[in-house]
Amino acid sequence: MSTVVDVVNHLLNFPEAIERLGIPSRSNESSENKGNIPVDILDAPKEYIFHMDVPGLSKSDIQVTVEEENTLVVQSNGKRKREESEEEGCKYLRMERRAPQKLMRKFRLPDNCNVSAITAKCENGVLTVAVEKMPPPPKSKSVEVAIS
Template identity: 70%
Template sequence: MSIVVDAMNHLFNFPETLEKISFSSSSSRPHQSDENSTIPAAVDILDTPKEYIFYVDVPGLPKSDIQVTVEDENTLVIKSNGKRKREDGEEEGCKYIRLERKTSQKLLRKFRLPDSCNASTITAKCENGVLTVVVEKLPPPPKAKTVEVKVS
């Protein structure tokens, strides 16, 4: 599994500090209903001078079903055990002729954050099927100061 993660990081040039990405493989087909499957949600990560911004696709999931936590002080965890509501036919005699979208969407992604992140100021918002998580960066440590050695 780590070979796949290393290959993905190399292809997409993820910084080493963000390399721990949890992928979950599922052998279920679109028409099958697998209540225990986990989807690997698509994520874009933007590195700005002041913060990291994670954009996660969560179509059809209500924000109340999405959890954003920090484990072990530096692991950002995004998960959901959400269920998407399937629309019923309004008229009698209506029926689905194809069901490809799952109603159960268990989502799990993990990201190891760099030491320069301020985990206590993480914010998250969900709008139009996209979860946006902002992780503020700490200011860089002061540069080393050279002290002049005087002769007495």
């Protein structure tokens, strides 16, 4: 029977276990003033597709980069412009929508990714990043050796 310590250790090591399998995952980084971007990752036949909610941000606020040849990094500066009324004497009575925080997510990409063929688009508050897969290497072929 597992102890509570065993279960906690297993949960703490889960991201590393995912990375050993080559599945994109979130890196362990400090959460100092950085928000978490919700993400869906789709493994399509020809590419990996990341869908991230980034409400209130425009495409110029978001940076998508690749670090160390296999780490996809998505981040934003977290600034949102406030809508100002053109009429004088207007003021906000309530502001419930939070401005986006500084956002950052890192994903370790599998070896079969073509990092030079990454596309990103931001539409209706959703950032979509597509990472093209490289074709699989040709399968080895066995040749029968004839003895003469």
